[in-house]
Amino acid sequence: MSPISDMDQKLLAIVAGPAPATIDDVIQRMESIDRLLPGDDGLKWFNRLYLFVTNDVKLHHSNDVWKNAPWLMRLDVLFARLYFAAITDAVGQSSATPKSWQALFESRRQKRIDRIQFALAGMNAHINHDLALALTQVAEEFHRSPGQKSPEHDDYERVNGLLEEVMPNALEFLATGILGLVAESTGKIGQLLAIWNVRAARELAWDFSDHLRHLPGFSRSFALSMQDKVTGALGRSLLRVI
Numbered sequence: 001m002s003p004i005s006d007m008d009q010k011l012l013a014i015v016a017g018p019a020p021a022t023i024d025d026v027i028q029r030m031e032s033i034d035r036l037l038p039g040d041d042g043l044k045w046f047n048r049l050y051l052f053v054t055n056d057v058k059l060h061h062s063n064d065v066w067k068n069a070p071w072l073m074r075l076d077v078l079f080a081r082l083y084f085a086a087i088t089d090a091v092g093q094s095s096a097t098p099k100s101w102q103a104l105f106e107s108r109r110q111k112r113i114d115r116i117q118f119a120l121a122g123m124n125a126h127i128n129h130d131l132a133l134a135l136t137q138v139a140e141e142f143h144r145s146p147g148q149k150s151p152e153h154d155d156y157e158r159v160n161g162l163l164e165e166v167m168p169n170a171l172e173f174l175a176t177g178i179l180g181l182v183a184e185s186t187g188k189i190g191q192l193l194a195i196w197n198v199r200a201a202r203e204l205a206w207d208f209s210d211h212l213r214h215l216p217g218f219s220r221s222f223a224l225s226m227q228d229k230v231t232g233a234l235g236r237s238l239l240r241v242i
Contacts, residue, residue: 001093008091010036015084023058023073026080027051033087042108043087045115045174046122050083052170053163065158067151071142072159078141079134083126099228100129103235113239115174120196121238127201128231133224135209145213156206160199167198196238 004012014033020026030051037044057076066072089097090105097105104121107113139145146152208227212220 004091004093007036007038007041011087012091015087019081020077020084023054023076026077027054027058029080029084030054040109040111042104042110042113042115042118043122045118046104046126048174049119049123049170050080050126052173053166054080056162056166057159066155068155071138071144071146071152072155074141075134075138075156078137079126079131082130082134086125086130098125098129099232100125100235101232103232103239107239110239116171117239119171119174121235123198124196124201124235124238125231127198127205128234129228131202131205132209132212132227135206136212139209139213145210153206156202160202163198163202196234 011033014029014036017029020029030047033047034044034051037047054076086098086101088094090101104118104125107121108118144152208223212223215223
């Protein structure tokens with residue numbers, strides 16, 4: 001086990017606070033991470049993308065927009081908690097770190113990998129590994145397992161649409177930088193989105209969470225383990241130098 005850097009000690013201190021209870025808590029924690037991490041840290045760019053899309057979901061937060069806003073907002077909070085837990089495990093060098101997240105954390109300081117690759121590798125780990133778990137948790141809290149024709153699934157699909165609209169512009173923003181100067185090739189965006197599609201990933205996560213709820217303990221653990229391995233392999237493919 002290698003020594004933990006001062007920077008990562010500060011990162012651990014940020015995620016070690018009380019579990020966020022609201023979207024505002026989540027955004028505040030992501031903003032603290034964004035301020036801490038330097039531009040040559042790949043985690044910064046996933047965190048920046050996640051912050052961008054979380055702010056967009058919050059912007060659309062209204063009982064007039066969502067059919068079950070409390071369910072959706074709770075899902076978002078539980079989902080974000082799994083991201084912060086992944087930071088705790090990976091930076092703390094825990095053997096419990098999911099393989100899906102290892103791909104990003106092992107490569108986060110490689111300078112030849114572009115920001116947009118880090119951003120999508122993080123989205124891959126978070127959605128393909130964590131989202132099904134968050135859906136399972138929110139189902140347990142609400143004592144409700146919504147189906148494909150439920151208000152909750154309609155809200156979930158609406159978020160899919162929002163993300164499809166936001167992602168290309170958000171990735172281009174990461175590639176060009178705050179001042180609009182081209183920091184890296186924007187031509188990779190289409191290539192990477194062809195490899196990894198946010199709507200398809202979220203739809204698979206919904207189906208996988210429903211599958212998990214019907215599995216006994218050992219079978220459930222095995223399914224999660226296999227999903228984790230596949231997600232980690234896809235994450236490494238997104239991080240290859242193109």
